[in-house]
Amino acid sequence: MIDKLKYYARYNYILEIEIKKIENYFSLNNFEDFKESYIVKYVNDIINSNSFYRSYYSKYGVNINQIQTLNDVDDLPILEKDTVIRNSKKILGKFHNPIKFIGHTSGTSGTPLRVYRSFRSVIKENAYVWWYRRLNGLNYKDKKVSLRGDLDANELYKYDKTSNTLYISSYRINRENFNKIFSMIQDFRPKGILAYPSTLFTLVNLMKEKGQQLEIPLCFTSSETLFSFQKKSFEQYLNSVVLDWYGNAERTIALYSSNDRYFEPPLYSYFKILDSDCGIATTSLINTMFPLINYKVDDDIEICNDYSADKKSKIFKNIHGRIEDYILLPNGSKIKRLGYVFKGIKGIKFSQIIQSSQQEVLFNIVTDTDFDEKNLEKLKKNIYSRLGNEINVKISFIEQNEIIYTASNKYKLIISNLELQ
Numbered sequence: 001m002i003d004k005l006k007y008y009a010r011y012n013y014i015l016e017i018e019i020k021k022i023e024n025y026f027s028l029n030n031f032e033d034f035k036e037s038y039i040v041k042y043v044n045d046i047i048n049s050n051s052f053y054r055s056y057y058s059k060y061g062v063n064i065n066q067i068q069t070l071n072d073v074d075d076l077p078i079l080e081k082d083t084v085i086r087n088s089k090k091i092l093g094k095f096h097n098p099i100k101f102i103g104h105t106s107g108t109s110g111t112p113l114r115v116y117r118s119f120r121s122v123i124k125e126n127a128y129v130w131w132y133r134r135l136n137g138l139n140y141k142d143k144k145v146s147l148r149g150d151l152d153a154n155e156l157y158k159y160d161k162t163s164n165t166l167y168i169s170s171y172r173i174n175r176e177n178f179n180k181i182f183s184m185i186q187d188f189r190p191k192g193i194l195a196y197p198s199t200l201f202t203l204v205n206l207m208k209e210k211g212q213q214l215e216i217p218l219c220f221t222s223s224e225t226l227f228s229f230q231k232k233s234f235e236q237y238l239n240s241v242v243l244d245w246y247g248n249a250e251r252t253i254a255l256y257s258s259n260d261r262y263f264e265p266p267l268y269s270y271f272k273i274l275d276s277d278c279g280i281a282t283t284s285l286i287n288t289m290f291p292l293i294n295y296k297v298d299d300d301i302e303i304c305n306d307y308s309a310d311k312k313s314k315i316f317k318n319i320h321g322r323i324e325d326y327i328l329l330p331n332g333s334k335i336k337r338l339g340y341v342f343k344g345i346k347g348i349k350f351s352q353i354i355q356s357s358q359q360e361v362l363f364n365i366v367t368d369t370d371f372d373e374k375n376l377e378k379l380k381k382n383i384y385s386r387l388g389n390e391i392n393v394k395i396s397f398i399e400q401n402e403i404i405y406t407a408s409n410k411y412k413l414i415i416s417n418l419e420l421q
Contacts, residue, residue, distance in 0.1 A: 018127030347371025
C-alpha cells in the first residue's frame with residue numbers, strides 16, 4: 001500500500017496541478033511582495049494551529065500576535081535539531097491524517113531525526129523536483145538510470161517498467177561489476193541519470209580507467225556537495241549537462257543550479273544565512289504536518305548579493321558543507337552516507353565510523369539504557385546490508401568524550417585514516 005502511495009505521489013494529476021502553480025509564480029510582477037505575504041501568513045497559521053510553537057515561543061517572550069513581516073520571522077528563535085528530536089511528537093501535534101510518510105536525516109550524531117511527511121507534502125516535493133527536471137528536458141516516462149542508494153548491497157540492479165527507471169546499487173559499483181554495469185547503462189540508452197555525486201564519481205573513475213564513455217544528455221545530482229572536479233568529469237565522460245539540486249531530508253531548504261549559479265525554487269522554503277554563527281535558519285513551506293520554522297542546518301552557502309528577476313531569486317555562488325570521508329571497500333567501492341545504518345536503532349546517542357585499513361572498519365558508538373542485544377543485532381544487519389560481507393566490521397562501545405572532533409571542533413561521522421591517492 002505504501003509503495004503504491006509513493007508512486008502516486010510522484011506521478012499523478014495533482015502533481016501536474018502543483019507544477020503549474022510553481023510555473024505561475026514566475027509570471028507574477030510583484031512576486032517579492034506576494035512572497036512576504038505568503039510566508040508571514042504561513043508562519044502565523046502554523047503558530048496558531050501548533051501548540052508546540054506557542055509553548056516554545058512563550059519561553060522566549062515572543063509576541064505571536066506581532067509577526068507581520070519577514071523581519072519578524074527572522075527574529076523568531078532558532079530551532080536546533082536536538083530540540084526537534086526531543087519534541088518531534090509535539091511538533092507533529094494532533095495530525096489525524098492516517099496517511100503519512102516517515103523520513104530520516106543522515107544521522108551524523110548517531111541519532112537520525114525522524115521527519116513526518118503528509119501525502120500532500122510528498123506531492124509538493126516531487127512537484128518541485130519534476131518542475132526542475134522538466135524545465136531542463138527530462139520527463140516522467142523518459143529512460144532514467146538511478147544511482148541513489150535505492151538498492152542495498154545485496155542487489156545489483158532493478159528495472160522499474162512503470163517509471164522507466166533502471167536502478168543500480170550504489171554499493172556495488174566496483175571493478176568486479178563494472179563491465180556489467182557499463183553494458184547495462186549503454187544498452188539502456190537513458191536520457192538522464194539521477195545520482196549522488198560521490199557514487200557517480202566512482203563509476204566515472206572506473207570508466208576513465210577503462211577508457212570508456214557514455215552518452216547521457218542530462219545528469220541530475222543531489223544530496224551531497226557537487227565539486228567542480230566531479231562536474232567536469234561528468235561532463236567529459238557522460239557527455240552530459242550537469243544539473244544539481246541541493247536540499248535536505250527535512251525539506252526546509254532547496255536550491256537548484258543553472259549556468260554555474262544556484263537559485264531558490266519559489267515558495268519551497270524560506271531561509272536566511274546566519275551571520276553570527278555558521279549555518280542557515282530554514283523554514284519549510286510545503287509540510288504543515290511537521291512544520292519546522294527557523295530550523296538550523298549546518299551547511300554553508302555563498303551568496304552573490306545579486307537578484308535574478310527571471311528566476312525570482314537571489315543568486316548563490318557555491319554550496320559548501322556535507323564534506324565527509326568515505327569507507328573504501330576491498331573491491332574498490334566507496335561508500336558514503338552511512339548514517340542510514342542507524343535508522344530504527346534505539347539507544348544510540350552518538351556514533352563515529354573510523355577506517356584505518358581497507359580490510360576493516362570500526363564503529364564507535366555511545367549508548368544509553370535503551371540499547372540492548374536486539375538493537376545490536378539490528379545494527380549489525382544494517383551495516384552489512386550497506387557494506388556487504390567482504391570487509392571486517394568491529395563495533396566498540398565508548399564514552400562520549402572519546403568522540404573525535406576536527407581541529408575546528410567539527411564533528412564528522414566518517415573518519416578515514418587511509419593513505420588515498
